[in-house]
Amino acid sequence: MAKKRIGTLAALALLGMGLPGLPAGATESGLRQHVEALASDAWQGRMTGSEGAVATVEYLVEQLTALGAQPLPGEDDFVLEFEFTAGTDDTGSAITLEDASVESPDPSGGQSFAGTGLVQALSFSEDGEVTGPAVFAGYGMVVPDDDEFFYDSYAGIDVEGKIVVALRYFPEDAEDETRARLSRFAGLRYKAMQARERGALAMVVITGPRSPNAGEVVPMAFDAAVADSGLLAVSANAEVAEKLLAYGSTKTLEEIQKSFDDANPHVVGFDLEGLELTIKASVRREKKIGRNVVGILPGAVPAGSNGSGGSNGSNGSPDKPYLVIGAHFDHLGKGRTAGSLADKSEADAIHYGADDNASGVAAALSVAGRLAGKETTRKLVLAFWSGEEIGILGSADFVKNGPLAVEEIAAYINFDMVGRSKDNKLSLQAAGSSPVWPSLIEQSNVPVGFDLSIQNDPYLPTDSTSFNTVKVPTLNFFTGSHEDYHRPSDTAEKINYEDLERISQLGTLIAGKVSRLDAPPEFVTVERKVEEGGGRDGVRxxxxxxxxxxxxxxxxxxxxxxxxxxxxxxxxxxxxxxxxxxxxxxxxxxxxxxxxxxxxxxxxxxxxxxxxxxxxxxxxxxxxxx
Amino acid sequence: MRPSHAKTAFVLALFLLGTPLALIAGEATDDGGEQRFLTRVRRLTFEGRRAGEGYFSPEGKKLVFQSERDAANPFYQIYLMDLETGETERVSPGHGKTTCPFLRPGTNDVLFGSTHHDPESERWQREELELRASGKERRYAWDYDPEMELWVRDAETGELRRLTNARGYDAEASYSPDGEWIVFSSTRGAYSSELTSEETKLLELNPSFFGELFRMRADGSGLEQLTDAPGYDGGPFFFPDGERIVWRRFDREGLIADIFTAAADGSEARQVTDFGAMSWAPYVHPSGEYILFASNKLGFSNFEIFMVDVDGQREPVRITHTDGFDGLPVPSPDGSKLVWTSSRHKGEGGQLYMGDWNHEAARAALAASPKRAAAE
Missing domain, CATH: 2.30.42.10 (PDZ domain)
Structure with missing residues (x-):
C-alpha cells in the first residue's frame, strides 16, 4: 500500500516536470528545438557515416552531457563506433567462355566479357576467380516442401563442382498463388546460398527476356548488411546469356525461359556441354564508421532502499539493472539509397527525416530529461542509434558487441516516427514481448489519454527488433506512416509537437514504472507471422x-x-x-x-x-x- | 458486463467471445454519427480478458470497475483506478466472483456483489481455470449465483463488511447521491417462499425471472421491496437529485427489456422506452435531463448506446455507431465525459472506453427528436 502511494506521487511529479532548466510548459519548445536541429539543412539528412551524422553525434553528446549522463562501464565517452559497408562497386569482374574440347590453354583464349553493362559482380559476391564446367539451373530456386507445393530447381541436376547459371526473379507465368509462394524465395542472396550448399563453384545470374529489366545486369544494390555470401556471384547481360545457353540448347533464350515460366516442377535445367567457364568477381566494399551515442543517466537511490547506488552493489542492484530508452538518429541523406521513395523531381534533395526519426530522438531526450536524477531502481540508459535506415546496424552492433551484456537489460523502449499523431492516435508495438506491457500501458495512459492501438508483433522494421532478437522485452512508439515517409518532404514544420509532448509524458510514465519494477519484465518469444525466404528483392x-x-x-x-x-x-x-x-x-x-x-x-x-x-x-x- | 441482462446471456456471449458480427443492413461502419456526441474516444483498459461496468467517484477522480485480469481467478474482480495517475488497485477480496461495483459518496467505501464467503467459490475458480487450460471456453453466461451477497470494502483501511445475508442473488447495487440509501436487485424471493412446480422449473431455467428491486439503508437496515412484476427487474440507479430511480425491466420471457423510472420508493413507475428490443443499462446524465442506455434494436448482437429524455416524451437518439457491443454508458459527475464498455477493438471481451461528451449536442438532438408514439 505504502509503495503504491510513493508511486503515485512520483508519477505526479514526473508529469508536472519540464526539461531541466526550462520553465514549465517549455517542454514542447524543447522538442521542437531538437527536431529542427536534426532536420536542418546543415546536417544533410544524417546519412550514416556522413559529416551530417558526425555533427548530429556532437549535438547528441552535448545533450547527454547536459543531462549529467555518464559513459557506459568501460567506455571513455558516449560514442560507440561500428564498422559498416557504405557501398560496393565492381572493379573488373569478367566471364570467359572456352571450348572444353580444345586442349587447355585454348590458343584462341576463348571469349572474354567484362565491363559496364556486360558483366557485374553481385554486391554480396566473394572476390576471386574459378574455372569449371557450367550448368543451367532454371530460376535456381528452392521452395521448401510444405505438402501443398514443391519447387526445386536443383532436383535432377548435379551442380557440385560446377558453375551455376540461373535466371533472376521467379517463373513469370505461374498462377497467382504460386507466384506469391515463389516470390518469397527469389532473393538473389538466397539463391546464392542454395547454390553454395549444393557445392557450386560460382553463380551467374541472367535476367531473362520475359522478365522486367530484361537482359540487363543486376544493379549493385546498396547492401550495407553484406557479409560475404561465401560464393562468387556475378550477373551477365543478354549477349553473354545467349552465348552461355547456346552450349546446352538449340532454343532461343526466350524459348528456354518460357519453358520454366509456368513453374512446372518437372522442367529441369541442363549442363552447358562443352563449355569451360571462368568467372572472375572483383568487388570493392567501401567501409565506413558509424557512431551510436549512448550514456547512463544519473539516478537517485529510491527511498527505503539500502542499496549502495554503485553499479556493483550486490544489495542495491536489482535483477537486470538497466533499462534502455532509444531512437535512431540517422536518415537517408540525399536519398541515394534503396530506402528513398523520392520521385525523380526530388532526386538528390535532402531527406530531412523530421518524423523519421528526429521526432523519436526528441521524444527520447525529453523522457530522459524527465527521468534524470529521479528515483529509479534500474539505471536508465539513453541510446541514439545510427545505421537504422540501412539495416538496423547500430543497434544490432550494440546488442552483439556493446559494452552492456544483454542479460543485464530489463527492457528496451524505442521511439521511431512519433511526430505525426493524428486524431489522438498512437500505436504501441511489440507489446507481445512481455506480459507486463498491457498493465503498464493501461495505467500510464490513463492520465495522458491517447487513443492507443496496441500491437503484439515484435518483428518491426526498427531498432527494437535488435533487442527482441536477444530476448529483451521491447516496446515501440509509432504514430504511423504518411505520404512524406522517406521523402524530402518529411520536414520539421509538419510535426505535431503538442502530441509529441504527450508521447514524452506517456514514455516517461511507462519507463518510470519499468525502472521501478521489483522483478524485471518477463520476455515472451512471439512467433513470426511471415516466413522470410531470402529477402524482399524478389518483390518488384x-x-x-x-x-x-x-x-x-x-x-x-x-x-x-x-x-x-x-x-x-x-x-x-x-x-x-x-x-x-x-x-x-x-x-x-x-x-x-x-x-x-x-x-x-x-x-x-x-x-x-x-x-x-x-x-x-x-x-x-x-x-x-x- | 453488467450481468443483469443475462437471461439473455447467450446474446451477450456472441460479443464476449469475439464472434465476428455482421453488419446490420443499412448500417455503415463509419463513426461519423458518434462524433456528434463523443470525441477523443479512447480505450481505457488493456489488461486482462475483459473489463466493464465503470462507475465514477462523486468528484470524478476515480473509477471503479470489474475486470478479469488475475491469472489465478477466471472471474471478475473489482478494481479502483485513479484517473489522475492511472494507479489501479484491486479492492475486492481476490477470490470468488464479484460484480457491479459502486462508490459511496463521502466515504472510501466500495460496494459490490461477491461470493468470496462461499466455501465452494475457490473450487469454481479452479474448475474454470482447468477448463480454460484444456483449451475449452464456456459460453459467457452469468449464473445468478444464489450465494452472491452485497459487500462493502473501505478502500483506505481494507475493512470488509457484509450488507446482505439472504439466499438468492443480491447484486447490481448503487448508492443514492447522499450516500444514505442503496438500491439493488435480488432473486431472494425465489428462495424464501414455497414455489409452484412451474416456478421451480423457471428458477432452474431462468433464475433472473425472480429479480426484483429492493431498497435499504447504507448499513443494510430498513429493507423494502420496490417492484413486484413478473420478469427481471434490475440495474437500478438514483437520479442525480436522489428523488427517483431508473432501471430496466425484462418481460416474462426475458428477451425484451425496457427502461423504467419510478420514485425512490418504487411508486409512480413510468416506462420511457418501447423499442421491442433489449433496452437496458440505463444511467441518468448529471444534468437530470436524459437517460443514457444500451439497446440491441439494430441487431441481435449489435448493441448501441442511445439516450432518451427522462420522461420518455420523444424518440430515443442513437449515440454509438460501431459494430459489436457498446453499452453500460456512465457519464462523469460533471457530465463532460462518458465511460462505457465496448468490443470495438474486436478483442475477445469488452473493455472500458472513455470519450468527451457533448452535452449541448445531446440536448439539441433530443429536442429535435420526434415525439414518441407511445408517449401521449
Missing part, C-alpha cells in the same frame, strides 16, 4: 500505397498514396480500406504483402475498397520498382 511491384501500420482494421487501411503512383492514378485516397486485391480477400497487411507478391507488372488489378463504409471498386496498374 510498385503500387504507391502507404499502409497505415498503426490502426488495426479488417482490411488494409491506407494512410495515403504516393503522388502519381498507380494507387493515386486509380483514385485511391488515404483513409480507404482495401478489402480485396485481384481475387484475393485482404484482411490484414500480411494478406496484402502476399497479394503484392503475386502481382504482374503492367497488368491491371481490380481493387475493392471501403470509403466511408461504402464498398467501391477501382483498377490499378502496378509498375516495376526498378
Amino acid at each position: 511491384a510498385f503500387t504507391g500505397t502507404i499502409p497505415d501500420y498503426g490502426t488495426e482494421v479488417e482490411g488494409l487501411l491506407l494512410s495515403g498514396v504516393i503522388e502519381g503512383g498507380p494507387a493515386d492514378e486509380g483514385g485511391l485516397l488515404g483513409g480507404d480500406v482495401i478489402v480485396q486485391f485481384g481475387e484475393k480477400e485482404i484482411s490484414n497487411i500480411y494478406d496484402y504483402t502476399y497479394a503484392l507478391d503475386a502481382v504482374k507488372i503492367g497488368v491491371p488489378v481490380k481493387i475493392v475498397f471501403l470509403r466511408d463504409g461504402e464498398r467501391q471498386e477501382t483498377t490499378i496498374t502496378p509498375r516495376s520498382r526498378d
Whole structure:
C-alpha cells in the first residue's frame, strides 16, 4: 500500500516536470528545438557515416552531457563506433567462355566479357576467380516442401563442382498463388546460398527476356548488411546469356525461359556441354564508421532502499539493472539509397527525416530529461542509434558487441516516427514481448489519454527488433506512416509537437514504472507471422500505397498514396480500406504483402475498397520498382 | 458486463467471445454519427480478458470497475483506478466472483456483489481455470449465483463488511447521491417462499425471472421491496437529485427489456422506452435531463448506446455507431465525459472506453427528436 502511494506521487511529479532548466510548459519548445536541429539543412539528412551524422553525434553528446549522463562501464565517452559497408562497386569482374574440347590453354583464349553493362559482380559476391564446367539451373530456386507445393530447381541436376547459371526473379507465368509462394524465395542472396550448399563453384545470374529489366545486369544494390555470401556471384547481360545457353540448347533464350515460366516442377535445367567457364568477381566494399551515442543517466537511490547506488552493489542492484530508452538518429541523406521513395523531381534533395526519426530522438531526450536524477531502481540508459535506415546496424552492433551484456537489460523502449499523431492516435508495438506491457500501458495512459492501438508483433522494421532478437522485452512508439515517409518532404514544420509532448509524458510514465519494477519484465518469444525466404528483392511491384501500420482494421487501411503512383492514378485516397486485391480477400497487411507478391507488372488489378463504409471498386496498374 | 441482462446471456456471449458480427443492413461502419456526441474516444483498459461496468467517484477522480485480469481467478474482480495517475488497485477480496461495483459518496467505501464467503467459490475458480487450460471456453453466461451477497470494502483501511445475508442473488447495487440509501436487485424471493412446480422449473431455467428491486439503508437496515412484476427487474440507479430511480425491466420471457423510472420508493413507475428490443443499462446524465442506455434494436448482437429524455416524451437518439457491443454508458459527475464498455477493438471481451461528451449536442438532438408514439 505504502509503495503504491510513493508511486503515485512520483508519477505526479514526473508529469508536472519540464526539461531541466526550462520553465514549465517549455517542454514542447524543447522538442521542437531538437527536431529542427536534426532536420536542418546543415546536417544533410544524417546519412550514416556522413559529416551530417558526425555533427548530429556532437549535438547528441552535448545533450547527454547536459543531462549529467555518464559513459557506459568501460567506455571513455558516449560514442560507440561500428564498422559498416557504405557501398560496393565492381572493379573488373569478367566471364570467359572456352571450348572444353580444345586442349587447355585454348590458343584462341576463348571469349572474354567484362565491363559496364556486360558483366557485374553481385554486391554480396566473394572476390576471386574459378574455372569449371557450367550448368543451367532454371530460376535456381528452392521452395521448401510444405505438402501443398514443391519447387526445386536443383532436383535432377548435379551442380557440385560446377558453375551455376540461373535466371533472376521467379517463373513469370505461374498462377497467382504460386507466384506469391515463389516470390518469397527469389532473393538473389538466397539463391546464392542454395547454390553454395549444393557445392557450386560460382553463380551467374541472367535476367531473362520475359522478365522486367530484361537482359540487363543486376544493379549493385546498396547492401550495407553484406557479409560475404561465401560464393562468387556475378550477373551477365543478354549477349553473354545467349552465348552461355547456346552450349546446352538449340532454343532461343526466350524459348528456354518460357519453358520454366509456368513453374512446372518437372522442367529441369541442363549442363552447358562443352563449355569451360571462368568467372572472375572483383568487388570493392567501401567501409565506413558509424557512431551510436549512448550514456547512463544519473539516478537517485529510491527511498527505503539500502542499496549502495554503485553499479556493483550486490544489495542495491536489482535483477537486470538497466533499462534502455532509444531512437535512431540517422536518415537517408540525399536519398541515394534503396530506402528513398523520392520521385525523380526530388532526386538528390535532402531527406530531412523530421518524423523519421528526429521526432523519436526528441521524444527520447525529453523522457530522459524527465527521468534524470529521479528515483529509479534500474539505471536508465539513453541510446541514439545510427545505421537504422540501412539495416538496423547500430543497434544490432550494440546488442552483439556493446559494452552492456544483454542479460543485464530489463527492457528496451524505442521511439521511431512519433511526430505525426493524428486524431489522438498512437500505436504501441511489440507489446507481445512481455506480459507486463498491457498493465503498464493501461495505467500510464490513463492520465495522458491517447487513443492507443496496441500491437503484439515484435518483428518491426526498427531498432527494437535488435533487442527482441536477444530476448529483451521491447516496446515501440509509432504514430504511423504518411505520404512524406522517406521523402524530402518529411520536414520539421509538419510535426505535431503538442502530441509529441504527450508521447514524452506517456514514455516517461511507462519507463518510470519499468525502472521501478521489483522483478524485471518477463520476455515472451512471439512467433513470426511471415516466413522470410531470402529477402524482399524478389518483390518488384510498385503500387504507391502507404499502409497505415498503426490502426488495426479488417482490411488494409491506407494512410495515403504516393503522388502519381498507380494507387493515386486509380483514385485511391488515404483513409480507404482495401478489402480485396485481384481475387484475393485482404484482411490484414500480411494478406496484402502476399497479394503484392503475386502481382504482374503492367497488368491491371481490380481493387475493392471501403470509403466511408461504402464498398467501391477501382483498377490499378502496378509498375516495376526498378 | 453488467450481468443483469443475462437471461439473455447467450446474446451477450456472441460479443464476449469475439464472434465476428455482421453488419446490420443499412448500417455503415463509419463513426461519423458518434462524433456528434463523443470525441477523443479512447480505450481505457488493456489488461486482462475483459473489463466493464465503470462507475465514477462523486468528484470524478476515480473509477471503479470489474475486470478479469488475475491469472489465478477466471472471474471478475473489482478494481479502483485513479484517473489522475492511472494507479489501479484491486479492492475486492481476490477470490470468488464479484460484480457491479459502486462508490459511496463521502466515504472510501466500495460496494459490490461477491461470493468470496462461499466455501465452494475457490473450487469454481479452479474448475474454470482447468477448463480454460484444456483449451475449452464456456459460453459467457452469468449464473445468478444464489450465494452472491452485497459487500462493502473501505478502500483506505481494507475493512470488509457484509450488507446482505439472504439466499438468492443480491447484486447490481448503487448508492443514492447522499450516500444514505442503496438500491439493488435480488432473486431472494425465489428462495424464501414455497414455489409452484412451474416456478421451480423457471428458477432452474431462468433464475433472473425472480429479480426484483429492493431498497435499504447504507448499513443494510430498513429493507423494502420496490417492484413486484413478473420478469427481471434490475440495474437500478438514483437520479442525480436522489428523488427517483431508473432501471430496466425484462418481460416474462426475458428477451425484451425496457427502461423504467419510478420514485425512490418504487411508486409512480413510468416506462420511457418501447423499442421491442433489449433496452437496458440505463444511467441518468448529471444534468437530470436524459437517460443514457444500451439497446440491441439494430441487431441481435449489435448493441448501441442511445439516450432518451427522462420522461420518455420523444424518440430515443442513437449515440454509438460501431459494430459489436457498446453499452453500460456512465457519464462523469460533471457530465463532460462518458465511460462505457465496448468490443470495438474486436478483442475477445469488452473493455472500458472513455470519450468527451457533448452535452449541448445531446440536448439539441433530443429536442429535435420526434415525439414518441407511445408517449401521449
